[in-house]
Amino acid sequence: MAAEVIDHPRMVALYDEFNAGTWDTDFYAGFMSKRPHRVADVGCGTGSFAVRLARAGHNVVGVDPSAEMLRFARSRPGPELVRWIDGDATDLPDEAFDSAIMSGHAFQNLLTGCGPRAGQLRNQHPL
Numbered sequence: 011m012a013a014e015v016i017d018h019p020r021m022v023a024l025y026d027e028f029n030a031g032t033w034d035t036d037f038y039a040g041f042m043s044k045r046p047h048r049v050a051d052v053g054c055g056t057g058s059f060a061v062r063l064a065r066a067g068h069n070v071v072g073v074d075p076s077a078e079m080l081r082f083a084r085s086r087p088g089p090e091l092v093r094w095i096d097g098d099a100t101d102l103p104d105e106a107f108d109s110a111i112m113s114g115h116a117f118q119n120l121l122t123g124c125g126p127r128a129g130q131l132r133n134q135h136p137l
Contacts, residue, residue, distance in 0.1 A: 022078045026056050029114060035059045038113055042068070047108035052099045053116025057083025057092060064091035071107075073097055 039062070042049070046067045051060040054072030056079055064070045065088060073095040074080050080094050095101050099110075 017076045017078045019078055022056065022076070022082050025079070025082075026058060035062065035113060038111055039063070039066075042066070042109060048106070050099070050102055050107040050110040051092075052102075052110060052112045053114075054083060054092075054094075055079045055114060055116065057086055057089065057094070059111070059113050060092045061086060061088040064088065071095060071102060073099060073102055
């Protein structure tokens with residue numbers, strides 16, 4: 011299971027270093043509105059992009075199944091700008107989001123055991 015690997019404190023401590031740079035988040039940020047939006051960051055990991063979006067004025071909810079990743083996210087500068095949820099996309103609040111993102115390696119968490127959940131998520135959380 012991917013969550014077991016990323017939930018190990020040593021792996022979490024090295025995650026941002028292994029994934030250094032902003033080329034990917036710069037790409038994603040280029041698609042975001044300049045106006046404040048409600049953004050769901052699915053698989054937010056260590057929270058670097060979630061905090062970046064919040065600092066840009068967006069109302070961000072970050073959700074991740076790794077308690078260790080969220081612990082790290084809450085310890086970085088600016089954690090109060092993001093609403094953090096321990097869970098997966100189905101645990102997002104029942105409210106509409108203007109944008110939903112899955113950056114980095116988050117998508118791999120959908121590769122097993124999620125089939126019908128994609129439709130469930132679309133129906134529960136319209137964009």
